[in-house]
Every structure is written in C-alpha cells, then in structure tokens.
Amino acid sequence: MxxxxxxxxxxxxxxxxxxxxxxxxxxxxxxxxxxxxxxxxxPIYSVSKTEESTFDAPLSSTVITREEIKKAGCTSIMEALRLCPGVIVREETNGNYTVDIRGLDDLPPNLGVYFLANSTTLVMIDDRPVYNYLHGGTFWETLPVDLNDVEKIEVVRGPAAAMYGPNAESGVINIITRKPEKKGLYIVANAQYGRYNTGIANASLGYNFKDKFSVIVSGNFQTRERTQSGYYNVASNQFIPIDSFVTNDSLRKARYPNPNLAMRKYGYNALFNYKINKNASISVQAGGQNSQVQDIFANEFLTTALSTSYYANIKARVYGVDLQASYLTGTQTPAAANDNQKWNFNSTDILLDYHITQVKNLDITPGLSYRRSVYDDRKYANVANMEGLFNGRVESYTFAAFLRGDYKLFQDKLRLVAAGRLDKFNAPSKLYFSWQFAATYKLSEKHLLRIVESRANRAPLFLETYYNITIPLGPGLEILGLGNQHLNLLTTDMLEFGYRGKIRENLEVDIEIFGTSTKNFTNVIVGALDSTAAGKNLVFQFQDLPLVARQIGGTISVNYVLGKFQFKPYITIQHTTLFNYSPYAVSPNAPVSPFSPSPATQNINSGMGTQTSNLATPTVYGGAYINFQITSHLNLNFNPYFMSQYTQLDNDNLTYHDGIRGVENVTPKFIMNVMISYTFFKKLTLFANFKNCFSDKTREFYRGDIPGFMVSGGVNFEF
Amino acid sequence: MIKYIPNKNYLLDSWQIKWKIPLQLLMMFFLICSFTLPPDEDNEEYNIKAAFIYRFTNYIDWDSLIPGKEFTIGIIGSSPVKSQLDEIAKTKTVKDKKIIIVQFNKPEDIGPCQILFISQKTSFHLGDILAKVPGKGTLTISEKEGYAKKGAAINFIEVDNKLKFEANPKGISAAGLKASSQLLKLAIIVE
Missing domain, CATH: 1.20.5 (Single alpha-helices involved in coiled-coils or other helix-helix interfaces)
Known part of the structure; x- marks a missing residue:
C-alpha cells in the first residue's frame, strides 16, 4: 500500500x-x-533535438543517446537498456543482467536456466555481432566496451534477420561507439564508487587530425560485490553458506575464488578512423576483455563465469561498397571448475554489400555474408572419457546472400522497404529464407502509419547441435546426451502496425501493436533405448517440439519536452499463449524408466491441441525518463522502471512439483533511480546516483540475489 | 524424474494477479499522459529566436532604407515565432518606429519589409524566396542548415543545445545594409 x-x-x-x-x-x-x-x-530543448530522430524509421526502433545515459546515471550498458521501450532487463546479481526484447523468455517452460532468458536478441557493437552461440543470447559481461565508449544504443524490436542476419529474431541491440567529432584532443574520464563496493572507472583518449584521421584508445573497469551472502539452495528454498554445499576446500576455492564478488571486469579498445576522401573511408577497431562474474548458469547454484577474449573489426567504404570483417576469439568458462564447462571459441563475420542509390527513388543493396563460429573443448576436457560438453572441435557456419530495396513514391509520402536473406548453414542443411516487408505512409509531416511483416530465424546453437556427453548410470547402462544437426531452426513470424505522431512541437507519440508466432523450439528428449555390444544406452537428444508461442502486444511511448523538463514514459503490454505445450521431455518411443515413467501417455505430444499462458514475461513493463535541467549547471533525473508480476518456471518445478521450488513468483517490481548532477565549466560533472530508491527487495530472476538500494557518487570529465 | 503440470487453478490465480496490477498501471499511464498534456505555451526556442531578431536591429544599419513610420518584420511560412514577435511588438520599437509583423504565405506575396524571417516550415525553395525579396533594405533571417551559404543574410543554427547564428557579410551588403563589427564578432561567418 x-x-x-x-x-x-x-x-x-x-x-x-x-x-x-x-x-x-x-x-x-x-x-x-x-x-x-x-x-x-x-539552452534550448525540443523533442526532435533531444532524441535521435526515429520518426521516419520503418521498423519499431528506439535510440538511446549518450546524453540520456549520462543524465539518467546508468552504470552499465545493460542498465541503460532499461531506458528503452519494449525491453525487459532483469538483474541476476549486482551488475549482471538478462535482457529480453518483448519477452519470448522461459521457452519452453520448465526447461532449466539455460533458456530462462531470451536467446533471440542479436547484440552488436558497431555492427559486429557479439552473440553467444553456445545457448543463445549474450554474455553481457564479456563486452569489451563500456559507457565511456558509447555514442548511442540503437534498438530494433521485432524480427529483422533479413537486415541484420540470423538471431535478430526478437530484435537487435546495436551499440554504436564514439568517435572524436571535433578536431583536436578528446578526453573522457569518469569514476564512481558506491554501495556494495561498486567501483567503476572508465577513460578514453583520442585525437582528431583535421577530420581526416582520428584515433581513440579507451579502457574500462568495474568491480561489484554481491548484495547478499549465501547461495540459493533449491531443495531447502533458502540461501545457504558456501561450505555447506562444497565441502572440499580446494574445489571450493576453484569454483568460488571470490564468494562476495558479483562482477570484476576490464576491457580495452583502440579505434582508428581514416577518411581517405569523400567516397572512401576505413576504420579499424581492436581490443579485448577479461571478466569474472558470479551469475546464473545451468548449474544448481550461482557459478563463477570467467572469460577472456580479443577482437578486431575492420570496416571500409568505397563508392557505395561496404566491407566489414570481424574476428572474435577467446576462452570461456561459464561455470568455473566444473569439468565440462570450459572451451576456446572464435567467430568470424564477413559482410560485403553494395549500395545502389537513386534509381528513380529506389535504393537497392545486394550483399553477401559469411559467419562462422567454432567451439573447442579438447584442451580442457577429458575427451577420451567424454567429459566435455562437445568433446571436440565443432563449428557452425553460414553463407548468405541478401537483397534490400527501399522505394519512395507519391512525393516521399509512401515508403516501401523490402529485404530478403537466404542462409545456407552447414547444419541443418536446408536453406533458410528470412524476409521483411515494411511500409510507411505519411498522412502529413506530423503523422506516420507503419506496417511490418517479417520472418526471422535463429542460428543453430552449439548446445542443441553439438551436445555430446556420456554419463555412466551403472554396469552396462549409460546415458548418451546428444545434439542434433537436423533440427529446424527457431523461427518467428511477425505482423506489426505502428503510428507515430508529432502531436505538438514538443510532444511525440509512438505506438506499436504486434503479433508474433514462434515455432521450432527444442528440448533434450528421452529417446529409445539404444543397444550396443558394450551394453545399453539411454539416449537424451535434442529434438524439435510441437510447441508454438504466439505473442500479442503493444508499446506506447511518449516524448514530451517543456522548456527544461523532459518526460518520456513508455509502457508495453503483452501476452504469450503457448500451443501444444507438453512438460514431458519424453519420446513416445522411450522405454519405461525413472526418466520416462509412462512414455505412451506422457510424452512431447501430450500437449497437442492445448493452450496455456507463458507466465514468464511480465504482462506490463516499462519505465520513464524524467529530466529536470534545473539550471544550466544542475540536472535532476528520475528513471523509474517497472515490471508486473511474472512467474519463471525452471526444471526444478518438475522435480519438486510443490509450486514453490523451481517456481519464481516475482511480485510487481518498481525500481526508482534518481541522479543528481552538477556541471562545472561544461567539462567537469559531479554526481550522486541513487538506484532502487524504494529498496524493492523482490528477486528478479530465478536463483538470483536479492537486489538492494544502491547509492554511489562520482565524477565525469569530458574535453 | 517426476513430471508436473502446473494445475489449472494455479494458472488461473496467477492470471488474475497478473492482470490486476497491469490494468492499474495502464490506467495510471493514461492518467499521467492526460495530466501532462502540454498547455498552449509557445516553444521556448522561438521565444529566443524572436528576442534575437529584435536584438539584431541594434546591430544593423538600415541607413535611410526604412520608409514611413513603421518597421516591418515579414515571416514566410507558418512559425511559432510570429506570436512571440507580436508580443515584442506590443511593447518595443525599433529606431523609434512601431513594429509591424506581417505573414506571407508564398514568395509572390512578399511585400516591403526590413526583416524577412524564413520559417523552416515553408515548403518554398530559398532561391525562389530570395528572388522575390524586393530590392534593397531587407535583412533575410533563416533557420535551416546551409542557408547562410546559399544566400540568407543571417541563419540560426544550434550548437550544443544553444542557439547561435551564422552571418553572410556578402548577403548583408548585397541588401544595402551594414552590420556592426560587434555582431560579426559574435556570428559564425559564412562566405
């Protein structure tokens, strides 16, 4: 109350x-x-000037600017995404988040924490994908950049694989980094320190030589402690001390080197831009990162995730031809000192397109793309005993061709955008076609109607394609855990309507209504008994499910500027219905076993013809960006964020079936953040930052830590 | 492994709990929006632009190019600046002459005026407008990127969320006017 x-x-x-x-x-x-x-x-303020204009954009999109991020006092890229409509950001532990565009999370329900978060959002840094091909989604702590590097974050909601490539299924988050815009020296530095020993220090140093050549080097560091001690134990539904579940000293130290630590990471980047002439430019980026976090992975307790990675990204533009080549390589340990959770990985992306402009109001861009990702656990796992996750070097690649067209007619009032992309993966072998048709119609300069119809697919995930483990059950009986190279790729279709209006000079409204249908979910299914000379194998293999998830929803966002006051509320209402959902991960052909007690009646097809609701996505979520520029020096910002009640269902729910364990009932969340900043001489800003002011202590994610009120202070310098 | 289907009552209860709060939040959202709908206040940007236009008159020498007892400011294209200039005209004068604000809808309508403000909302090309500016004695002020270079005498631009102005000395002297060195010092000079 x-x-x-x-x-x-x-x-x-x-x-x-x-x-x-x-x-x-x-x-x-x-x-x-x-x-x-x-x-x-x-100072002057108006809607079109405080926000990167997305008024004419054919897709549902939002741009979060550097200025907004700074004024709102966001402490990380993930947290900044709470300023974006249609994005659900849940904290697992201090500074570690999952980010879902329009939900599509916890699917299928009761599957386990691997899939509690949305796996179908494509995150990119300067158009370079940083997708986690292991089980989908993003390992956010492994991004090499931080807020000092960010110029803006562009978010596209809805399937957009035809434009951005596979995995842009729920949407795209593209982090655009800063370049020194003005000639001469460029310095950005900030530091803040706050509760839970949260310390953040970032700095960038650059130089722009006569707008021809520019260079930036940047570095970032964050350390955060957990908001509580103890580890959530499902069996007792309590947080328990670490030594009660890992009794062996050396194992405990290996698994939990820093039990109080939520995050410690650093990243470094270098960027060179060279503008050869009006029609030719090249940019080269390179950097790396090292991170240690405690967050939620596919294990019983929080795990320590370790990662080291390096990247390079080259972009060149010559007379309408764009070439981008990027490479990422590293070592990943999502659960330290667990036998099968460490591997080397790398991914390569090459993109070539040609922008043919102005053929009678028609812009056409044909292009080619190559993406490859490799995981290799041979160096870390006992491959002979099949103790790794893949037990080998496995790779996934796709060759793709795409074509985009943009046609304007009736004095630019009507705009038609079409894009198609054909992907040929190594596995599964069938061709995948993703497309996008969008039309915008300007009723007048101030009112725009939109319609989008699109289809997108996810890339094959390594877990579901190349999973390869053996677990001995007893003499002559083993469990074989297997991936599947013939799965159908998760595919989403969407129909969306939108309206944007400049109601007044200082008031903009953006409304989008969407319906989606997603099919080809997978799960590890208990299959038939496989007899070999050595004995019997019970096969657990990834297989397609008949499950279909249909979403319907809408987002309203408003941007209102009145002098020095800006008010940007946004709200999304949505509901997901599941068709043909069965909680039984069992093939009808499975033998009767403890894993499959009655396969004839309780199997993956038991839910055919049924409808249930997916409870994991909050029905209503959103927030607001409320800014008061009190004087030219003093700024006050409120950025509340809220999510209505939601229920995550984990695999533990099927184990304990008591409606408590494995069921994360999250009561409505209201997180109020406040930032007060004072700027001296345009360059130096001191600030006080308050997060979760009402100290909402509801856990946001299954097995996560209880969030706390956070206060921090710091300084920001820009030259 | 024992399997479990969430029972119907549980789902139903959750569903009701799920909808109650959302509806409340939705109502609140619309309430907020309705409350915060802006009153009919003029945009601050145009308050400042109007003040700028008025202040420019102190730094421009029309010499003998102001016939009659009135100082006319013309506006082509609709603009919130009009009501602001009307406001200024109520209490201020320029060189002891009464300020008159005149709205022109198309280039052909442009009549004699000492200042012509070219609204960014006008759909006419700058060249067509400048071609219709009658003879000498009219200071053209625009508010679109690149317009000073294209011939407007003064052009408003925004730098770091603040209004600045470009001056085109050739355009000013072509209109038979003289700009004070003080004005040119503050302006971004565009040749």
Whole structure:
C-alpha cells in the first residue's frame, strides 16, 4: 500500500512540477532585453533535438543517446537498456543482467536456466555481432566496451534477420561507439564508487587530425560485490553458506575464488578512423576483455563465469561498397571448475554489400555474408572419457546472400522497404529464407502509419547441435546426451502496425501493436533405448517440439519536452499463449524408466491441441525518463522502471512439483533511480546516483540475489 | 524424474494477479499522459529566436532604407515565432518606429519589409524566396542548415543545445545594409 501511494504520489506531482516550470519560462518580451551574448547561452530543448530522430524509421526502433545515459546515471550498458521501450532487463546479481526484447523468455517452460532468458536478441557493437552461440543470447559481461565508449544504443524490436542476419529474431541491440567529432584532443574520464563496493572507472583518449584521421584508445573497469551472502539452495528454498554445499576446500576455492564478488571486469579498445576522401573511408577497431562474474548458469547454484577474449573489426567504404570483417576469439568458462564447462571459441563475420542509390527513388543493396563460429573443448576436457560438453572441435557456419530495396513514391509520402536473406548453414542443411516487408505512409509531416511483416530465424546453437556427453548410470547402462544437426531452426513470424505522431512541437507519440508466432523450439528428449555390444544406452537428444508461442502486444511511448523538463514514459503490454505445450521431455518411443515413467501417455505430444499462458514475461513493463535541467549547471533525473508480476518456471518445478521450488513468483517490481548532477565549466560533472530508491527487495530472476538500494557518487570529465 | 503440470487453478490465480496490477498501471499511464498534456505555451526556442531578431536591429544599419513610420518584420511560412514577435511588438520599437509583423504565405506575396524571417516550415525553395525579396533594405533571417551559404543574410543554427547564428557579410551588403563589427564578432561567418 505504501508503495502504491508513493508511486501514485510521485507521478501526480510531475504534471504540477512541469506546469510550474512552464510558467516560469521566459517570454519573448522578457528575453528581448537580453544581450546577444546572453541569448546565445540559453539552452534550448525540443523533442526532435533531444532524441535521435526515429520518426521516419520503418521498423519499431528506439535510440538511446549518450546524453540520456549520462543524465539518467546508468552504470552499465545493460542498465541503460532499461531506458528503452519494449525491453525487459532483469538483474541476476549486482551488475549482471538478462535482457529480453518483448519477452519470448522461459521457452519452453520448465526447461532449466539455460533458456530462462531470451536467446533471440542479436547484440552488436558497431555492427559486429557479439552473440553467444553456445545457448543463445549474450554474455553481457564479456563486452569489451563500456559507457565511456558509447555514442548511442540503437534498438530494433521485432524480427529483422533479413537486415541484420540470423538471431535478430526478437530484435537487435546495436551499440554504436564514439568517435572524436571535433578536431583536436578528446578526453573522457569518469569514476564512481558506491554501495556494495561498486567501483567503476572508465577513460578514453583520442585525437582528431583535421577530420581526416582520428584515433581513440579507451579502457574500462568495474568491480561489484554481491548484495547478499549465501547461495540459493533449491531443495531447502533458502540461501545457504558456501561450505555447506562444497565441502572440499580446494574445489571450493576453484569454483568460488571470490564468494562476495558479483562482477570484476576490464576491457580495452583502440579505434582508428581514416577518411581517405569523400567516397572512401576505413576504420579499424581492436581490443579485448577479461571478466569474472558470479551469475546464473545451468548449474544448481550461482557459478563463477570467467572469460577472456580479443577482437578486431575492420570496416571500409568505397563508392557505395561496404566491407566489414570481424574476428572474435577467446576462452570461456561459464561455470568455473566444473569439468565440462570450459572451451576456446572464435567467430568470424564477413559482410560485403553494395549500395545502389537513386534509381528513380529506389535504393537497392545486394550483399553477401559469411559467419562462422567454432567451439573447442579438447584442451580442457577429458575427451577420451567424454567429459566435455562437445568433446571436440565443432563449428557452425553460414553463407548468405541478401537483397534490400527501399522505394519512395507519391512525393516521399509512401515508403516501401523490402529485404530478403537466404542462409545456407552447414547444419541443418536446408536453406533458410528470412524476409521483411515494411511500409510507411505519411498522412502529413506530423503523422506516420507503419506496417511490418517479417520472418526471422535463429542460428543453430552449439548446445542443441553439438551436445555430446556420456554419463555412466551403472554396469552396462549409460546415458548418451546428444545434439542434433537436423533440427529446424527457431523461427518467428511477425505482423506489426505502428503510428507515430508529432502531436505538438514538443510532444511525440509512438505506438506499436504486434503479433508474433514462434515455432521450432527444442528440448533434450528421452529417446529409445539404444543397444550396443558394450551394453545399453539411454539416449537424451535434442529434438524439435510441437510447441508454438504466439505473442500479442503493444508499446506506447511518449516524448514530451517543456522548456527544461523532459518526460518520456513508455509502457508495453503483452501476452504469450503457448500451443501444444507438453512438460514431458519424453519420446513416445522411450522405454519405461525413472526418466520416462509412462512414455505412451506422457510424452512431447501430450500437449497437442492445448493452450496455456507463458507466465514468464511480465504482462506490463516499462519505465520513464524524467529530466529536470534545473539550471544550466544542475540536472535532476528520475528513471523509474517497472515490471508486473511474472512467474519463471525452471526444471526444478518438475522435480519438486510443490509450486514453490523451481517456481519464481516475482511480485510487481518498481525500481526508482534518481541522479543528481552538477556541471562545472561544461567539462567537469559531479554526481550522486541513487538506484532502487524504494529498496524493492523482490528477486528478479530465478536463483538470483536479492537486489538492494544502491547509492554511489562520482565524477565525469569530458574535453 | 517426476513430471508436473502446473494445475489449472494455479494458472488461473496467477492470471488474475497478473492482470490486476497491469490494468492499474495502464490506467495510471493514461492518467499521467492526460495530466501532462502540454498547455498552449509557445516553444521556448522561438521565444529566443524572436528576442534575437529584435536584438539584431541594434546591430544593423538600415541607413535611410526604412520608409514611413513603421518597421516591418515579414515571416514566410507558418512559425511559432510570429506570436512571440507580436508580443515584442506590443511593447518595443525599433529606431523609434512601431513594429509591424506581417505573414506571407508564398514568395509572390512578399511585400516591403526590413526583416524577412524564413520559417523552416515553408515548403518554398530559398532561391525562389530570395528572388522575390524586393530590392534593397531587407535583412533575410533563416533557420535551416546551409542557408547562410546559399544566400540568407543571417541563419540560426544550434550548437550544443544553444542557439547561435551564422552571418553572410556578402548577403548583408548585397541588401544595402551594414552590420556592426560587434555582431560579426559574435556570428559564425559564412562566405
């Protein structure tokens, strides 16, 4: 009740405060007494100028700018995504998050933490994919860049693989890094320290030589402690001390080298830009990162995840031809000191396209793409005993050809965008076609209608394709865990309608309504008994499920500027219905066993014809960016974020079936963040940052830590 | 491994709990939006632009090019600056002359004026507008990137969220006007 009153009270003060500010605005008559110098120093604000304009964009998209991130006091890229409509950001432990565009999480339900988060969002840094091909999604802590590197974050909602490649199925998050725009020296540095020993230090140093050549080197460091001690234990539904579940000293030290640590990471980057002439430019980026976090993986307790990686990214543009080649390589340990959880990996991306412009209002871009990813656990696992996850070097690649067209007609009032992409993977072998048709129609300069129809698929995941383990059960009986190279790729179809309106000079509204249908989910299925000379094998293999998930939903976002006050609320309402869902990961051909007690009636087809709701995605979520530029020096920002009730169902639910264990019932969350900053001489800003002001202590993710109120302070320098 | 299907009652309960809060939040969202709908206040940017236009008159010498007792500011294309200039005209004068604000809808309508403000909303090309500016004595002020280079005497631009202005000395002298060195010092000079 107290929470509700606070919430209501807070929001209702906004209009009055904002109207109050409006009243105090200077009138033209008053300003006409100012000198030219004084007039030149008054800051101005309007909708089109405070936000990167996405008004004409054919897809549902949002741009979060560096300025907004700074004013909102976001402490990481993941946290900054809470400023974006249609994005669900859940904290697992201090600073570690899962990020879902429009849900599509915990599918199929009861499967286990591998798939509790959305695996179908493509994250890129300067168009370079940083997708986690192991089980989909993103290992966010392994991004080499941090907020000091970020110019803006572009988010596209809805399937967009035809434009961005596989995995852009729920959407795309593209992190665009900064370049020194002005000639001369460029310095950005910031440091902050706060509760839970959270320390963040970032710095960039660059130089722009006559707009021809520019260079930046940057580095970032974060350390954060957990908000609590103890580890969640499913059996007792309690947090228990570490030595009660890992009794062996050396094993404990190997698995949990820093039990209080939530995150410690550093990254470094170098960027060279060379503009040869008007029609030719080249940029080269390279860097690396090292990270240690404790978060949730496919194990019973929190795990220590370790990662070291290096990347290079080259982009060249010559007369409408774009070439991008990138390479990422590293070592990944999602669960330290667990036998089968360490491997080397690398991924290569090459993209070539040619932009043919202005053929009677028609822009055409044909292109070719090659993506390859390799995982290799031979160096770390006892391959002879099949103790690794893959027990070998496995690779997945795709050759693709794509074509995009953009056609404007009726004095640019109608715009038609079409894109198609044909992917040929090594496994599965069949061809995949993703497409996108979008049309925008401008009723006037101030009102735009949109429609999008698209299909996108995920890339094959290493876990489901190349999983290869053997677990001895007893004499003459083994479990074989197998991947499957013939699975159908997860595919989403979407139909979306949108409207954007500039209701007034200082008020914009963006509405999108979408319906999606996603099929080809997979799970490890208990299969038939396989007899060999050595004995019997019970085969657990990834297989296609008849499950179909249909989403329907809509997002409304508003951007309102009144003088020095900006109010940007956004809200998404959605619901996911599951068709043909069966909780039984059992083939009808499986033998009767403890894993498959009645395969004839309880199998993957038992849910045919049924409808259930997916409870894992909050029905309503959103937030607001509320900024008061009190004086030209003093800024106050509120950025609340909320999620309605949701229920994550883990595999433990099937083990304990008591509705408690394995069931994370998250009551409505309301997280209020406040940032106060004071700028001296345009370059130096001091700030105080308050996160989760109402100290909402509801756990946000299954087995995660309980979040706490966080206060930090720091300094930001820009030259 | 024992399997479990969440029972119907559980799902139903969750569903009800799920919808109650969302509906409340939705209602609140619309309430907020309705409350915060902006009153009809003019955009601050145009308050400042109007003040700039008025202040420019102190730094430009029209010499003998102001016939009659009125100082006319013309506007082509609709613009919020009009109501702001109207406001200034109520209380201020330029060189002891009454300020008159005139709205022109198309280049052909442009009549004699000492200042012509070219709104960024006008759909006419700058060249067509400048061609219709009558003879000498009119200071053209625009608000679109590149317009000073294309012939407008003064052009507003935005730098770091603040209004600055470009001046085209050739355009100013072609109109038979003289700009003070003080004005040119503050302006970004565009040749």
């Amino acid at each position: 107290r929470f509700k009153l606070l919430l209501i009270g807070f929001f209702f003060t906004i209009p009055f405060v904002s109207h109050g500010l409006g009243d105090s605005l200077s009138t033209a008559a008053h300003l006409s007494d100012f000198s030219l110098e004084e007039l030149m120093n008054i």
